[in-house]
Amino acid sequence: MKKEDLKTINDINLVNDALTGNMAAFEAIVSKYEPMVAKIIIPMLGNSYDADDIGQETFIRFYKSMEKFKGESQLSTYLARIAINLSLNEIKKRTKQRTLSSDDEYNYNMPNGDTDESKDITDMVNSSLKVLDPKFRSVIVLRYIQGFSTRETAGILSLPEGTVLSRLSRGQIKLKEIITKLNRI
Amino acid sequence: MNKSDIKDELSDILSSYNPTFTEGFTERVIQSVGVEDIEEETEIAFYNIFRWVALSGVAAIIMLLFTVYLTEGTFSEDAFYGLMYYTPDEPVITSLNF
Numbered sequence: 179m180k181k182e183d184l185k186t187i188n189d190i191n192l193v194n195d196a197l198t199g200n201m202a203a204f205e206a207i208v209s210k211y212e213p214m215v216a217k218i219i220i221p222m223l224g225n226s227y228d229a230d231d232i233g234q235e236t237f238i239r240f241y242k243s244m245e246k247f248k249g250e251s252q253l254s255t256y257l258a259r260i261a262i263n264l265s266l267n268e269i270k271k272r273t274k275q276r277t278l279s280s281d282d283e284y285n286y287n288m289p290n291g292d293t294d295e296s297k298d299i300t301d302m303v304n305s306s307l308k309v310l311d312p313k314f315r316s317v318i319v320l321r322y323i324q325g326f327s328t329r330e331t332a333g334i335l336s337l338p339e340g341t342v343l344s345r346l347s348r349g350q351i352k353l354k355e356i357i358t359k360l361n362r363i
Numbered sequence: 364m365n366k367s368d369i370k371d372e373l374s375d376i377l378s379s380y381n382p383t384f385t386e387g388f389t390e391r392v393i394q395s396v397g398v399e400d401i402e403e404e405t406e407i408a409f410y411n412i413f414r415w416v417a418l419s420g421v422a423a424i425i426m427l428l429f430t431v432y433l434t435e436g437t438f439s440e441d442a443f444y445g446l447m448y449y450t451p452d453e454p455v456i457t458s459l460n461f
Contacts (some may be wrong), residue, residue, distance in 0.1 A: 201393060208389045220382035230391075233384050237392045238399060303380045322377050354369045357376070 190249040197244055207238050207253070211302065214254055215261050221319045222265035225300075234269055236261045251333075259326065259334045262316055269312050302347045306356045314349030321346055 187195070187206075195203035206258050215233050218289050223229045240247075247256055320331040321342070327347075332339045374393075397455070437443035 199398075204396065205389060205393055208392050212384060212388055216382050216384045216388075220384075221380070225382060230384050230388065233388065234392050234395055239393055241396050242399070282379075299376060299379045300382050303376065304382065322373060323380060350369055350373055354373060357373075 189253040193244055193247055193249070193253070196241075200294060204241060207240075211237075211254065211257050215257060217323055218258055218261040218319055219265050221269055221323055222262070222312070222315060224304050224308055228268060232261070232264050235264055239264070251263075253338065255326070255330055255334060256306060258320065262320065262334055266312060267317065302357070302360070306353060306360065309351055309356050310349065314345055314352060317342055317345040318349045 189201075192203045193251060196207060212233070215236050216229075218248070219249075220229050220234050222307050237255060240257060246252070249281070307318070310318070316335060317331060319333055320326045321328065326334065328339055328342050331337075332342045335342065424450050432438060435447050437447075439447075441447050
């Protein structure tokens, strides 16, 4: 089967093919969902080598637990759950390391205004989100950047919908404040 | 500025937000999965070898116990050392015969 053909197959069939050892099918899954996973992990962790590693880990975890995927939820939701959990774990790990070490490597830096406009929105959003508390960040990322519904976001984060809505409301105000402080809007 | 304005403004900004992983990401994932597969296969192979060695050991011990019981009729320490019919005079008799 050609790679082009694999792109037209639906997710559950791709997963079933991948389960039989068809690496081209798994590769098609990775290619298809790489942008989505990037849009979760990079705003959560910033654009770093860590983000790439966590992205890889997301797909490796999925590969190892693929037989558990029965198609009851969408593959995007399934992968998003793995990606957001790994990102939150990484943030916890960084926080712990930051408190144990005097190294400034993990300190959040407010961006200065010297990047040009084209370079840009991605950098600016990454920098602004870094300042936002992870509990607000995760909701903003899934709901606004990724475009999941409130119900899906609540399911992915294992939170009640009401909590998602209140975090979303407070998170967007905080994010706007951060961006305004940076004179970006 | 009300919440709806904030939401609209953020939506505008975030709609242009398009982060990507570094080039060759998919290939690296496939490569990593291959390495993980090899590691997993090696782990399974070692586990199987260990299991067979352990099972053979257990089988040998059971056979030994069975044989000792059949020949000596007891599981005493002397039976295991083969000293059931040993008497203190035996070395002397053996020396005289020699």
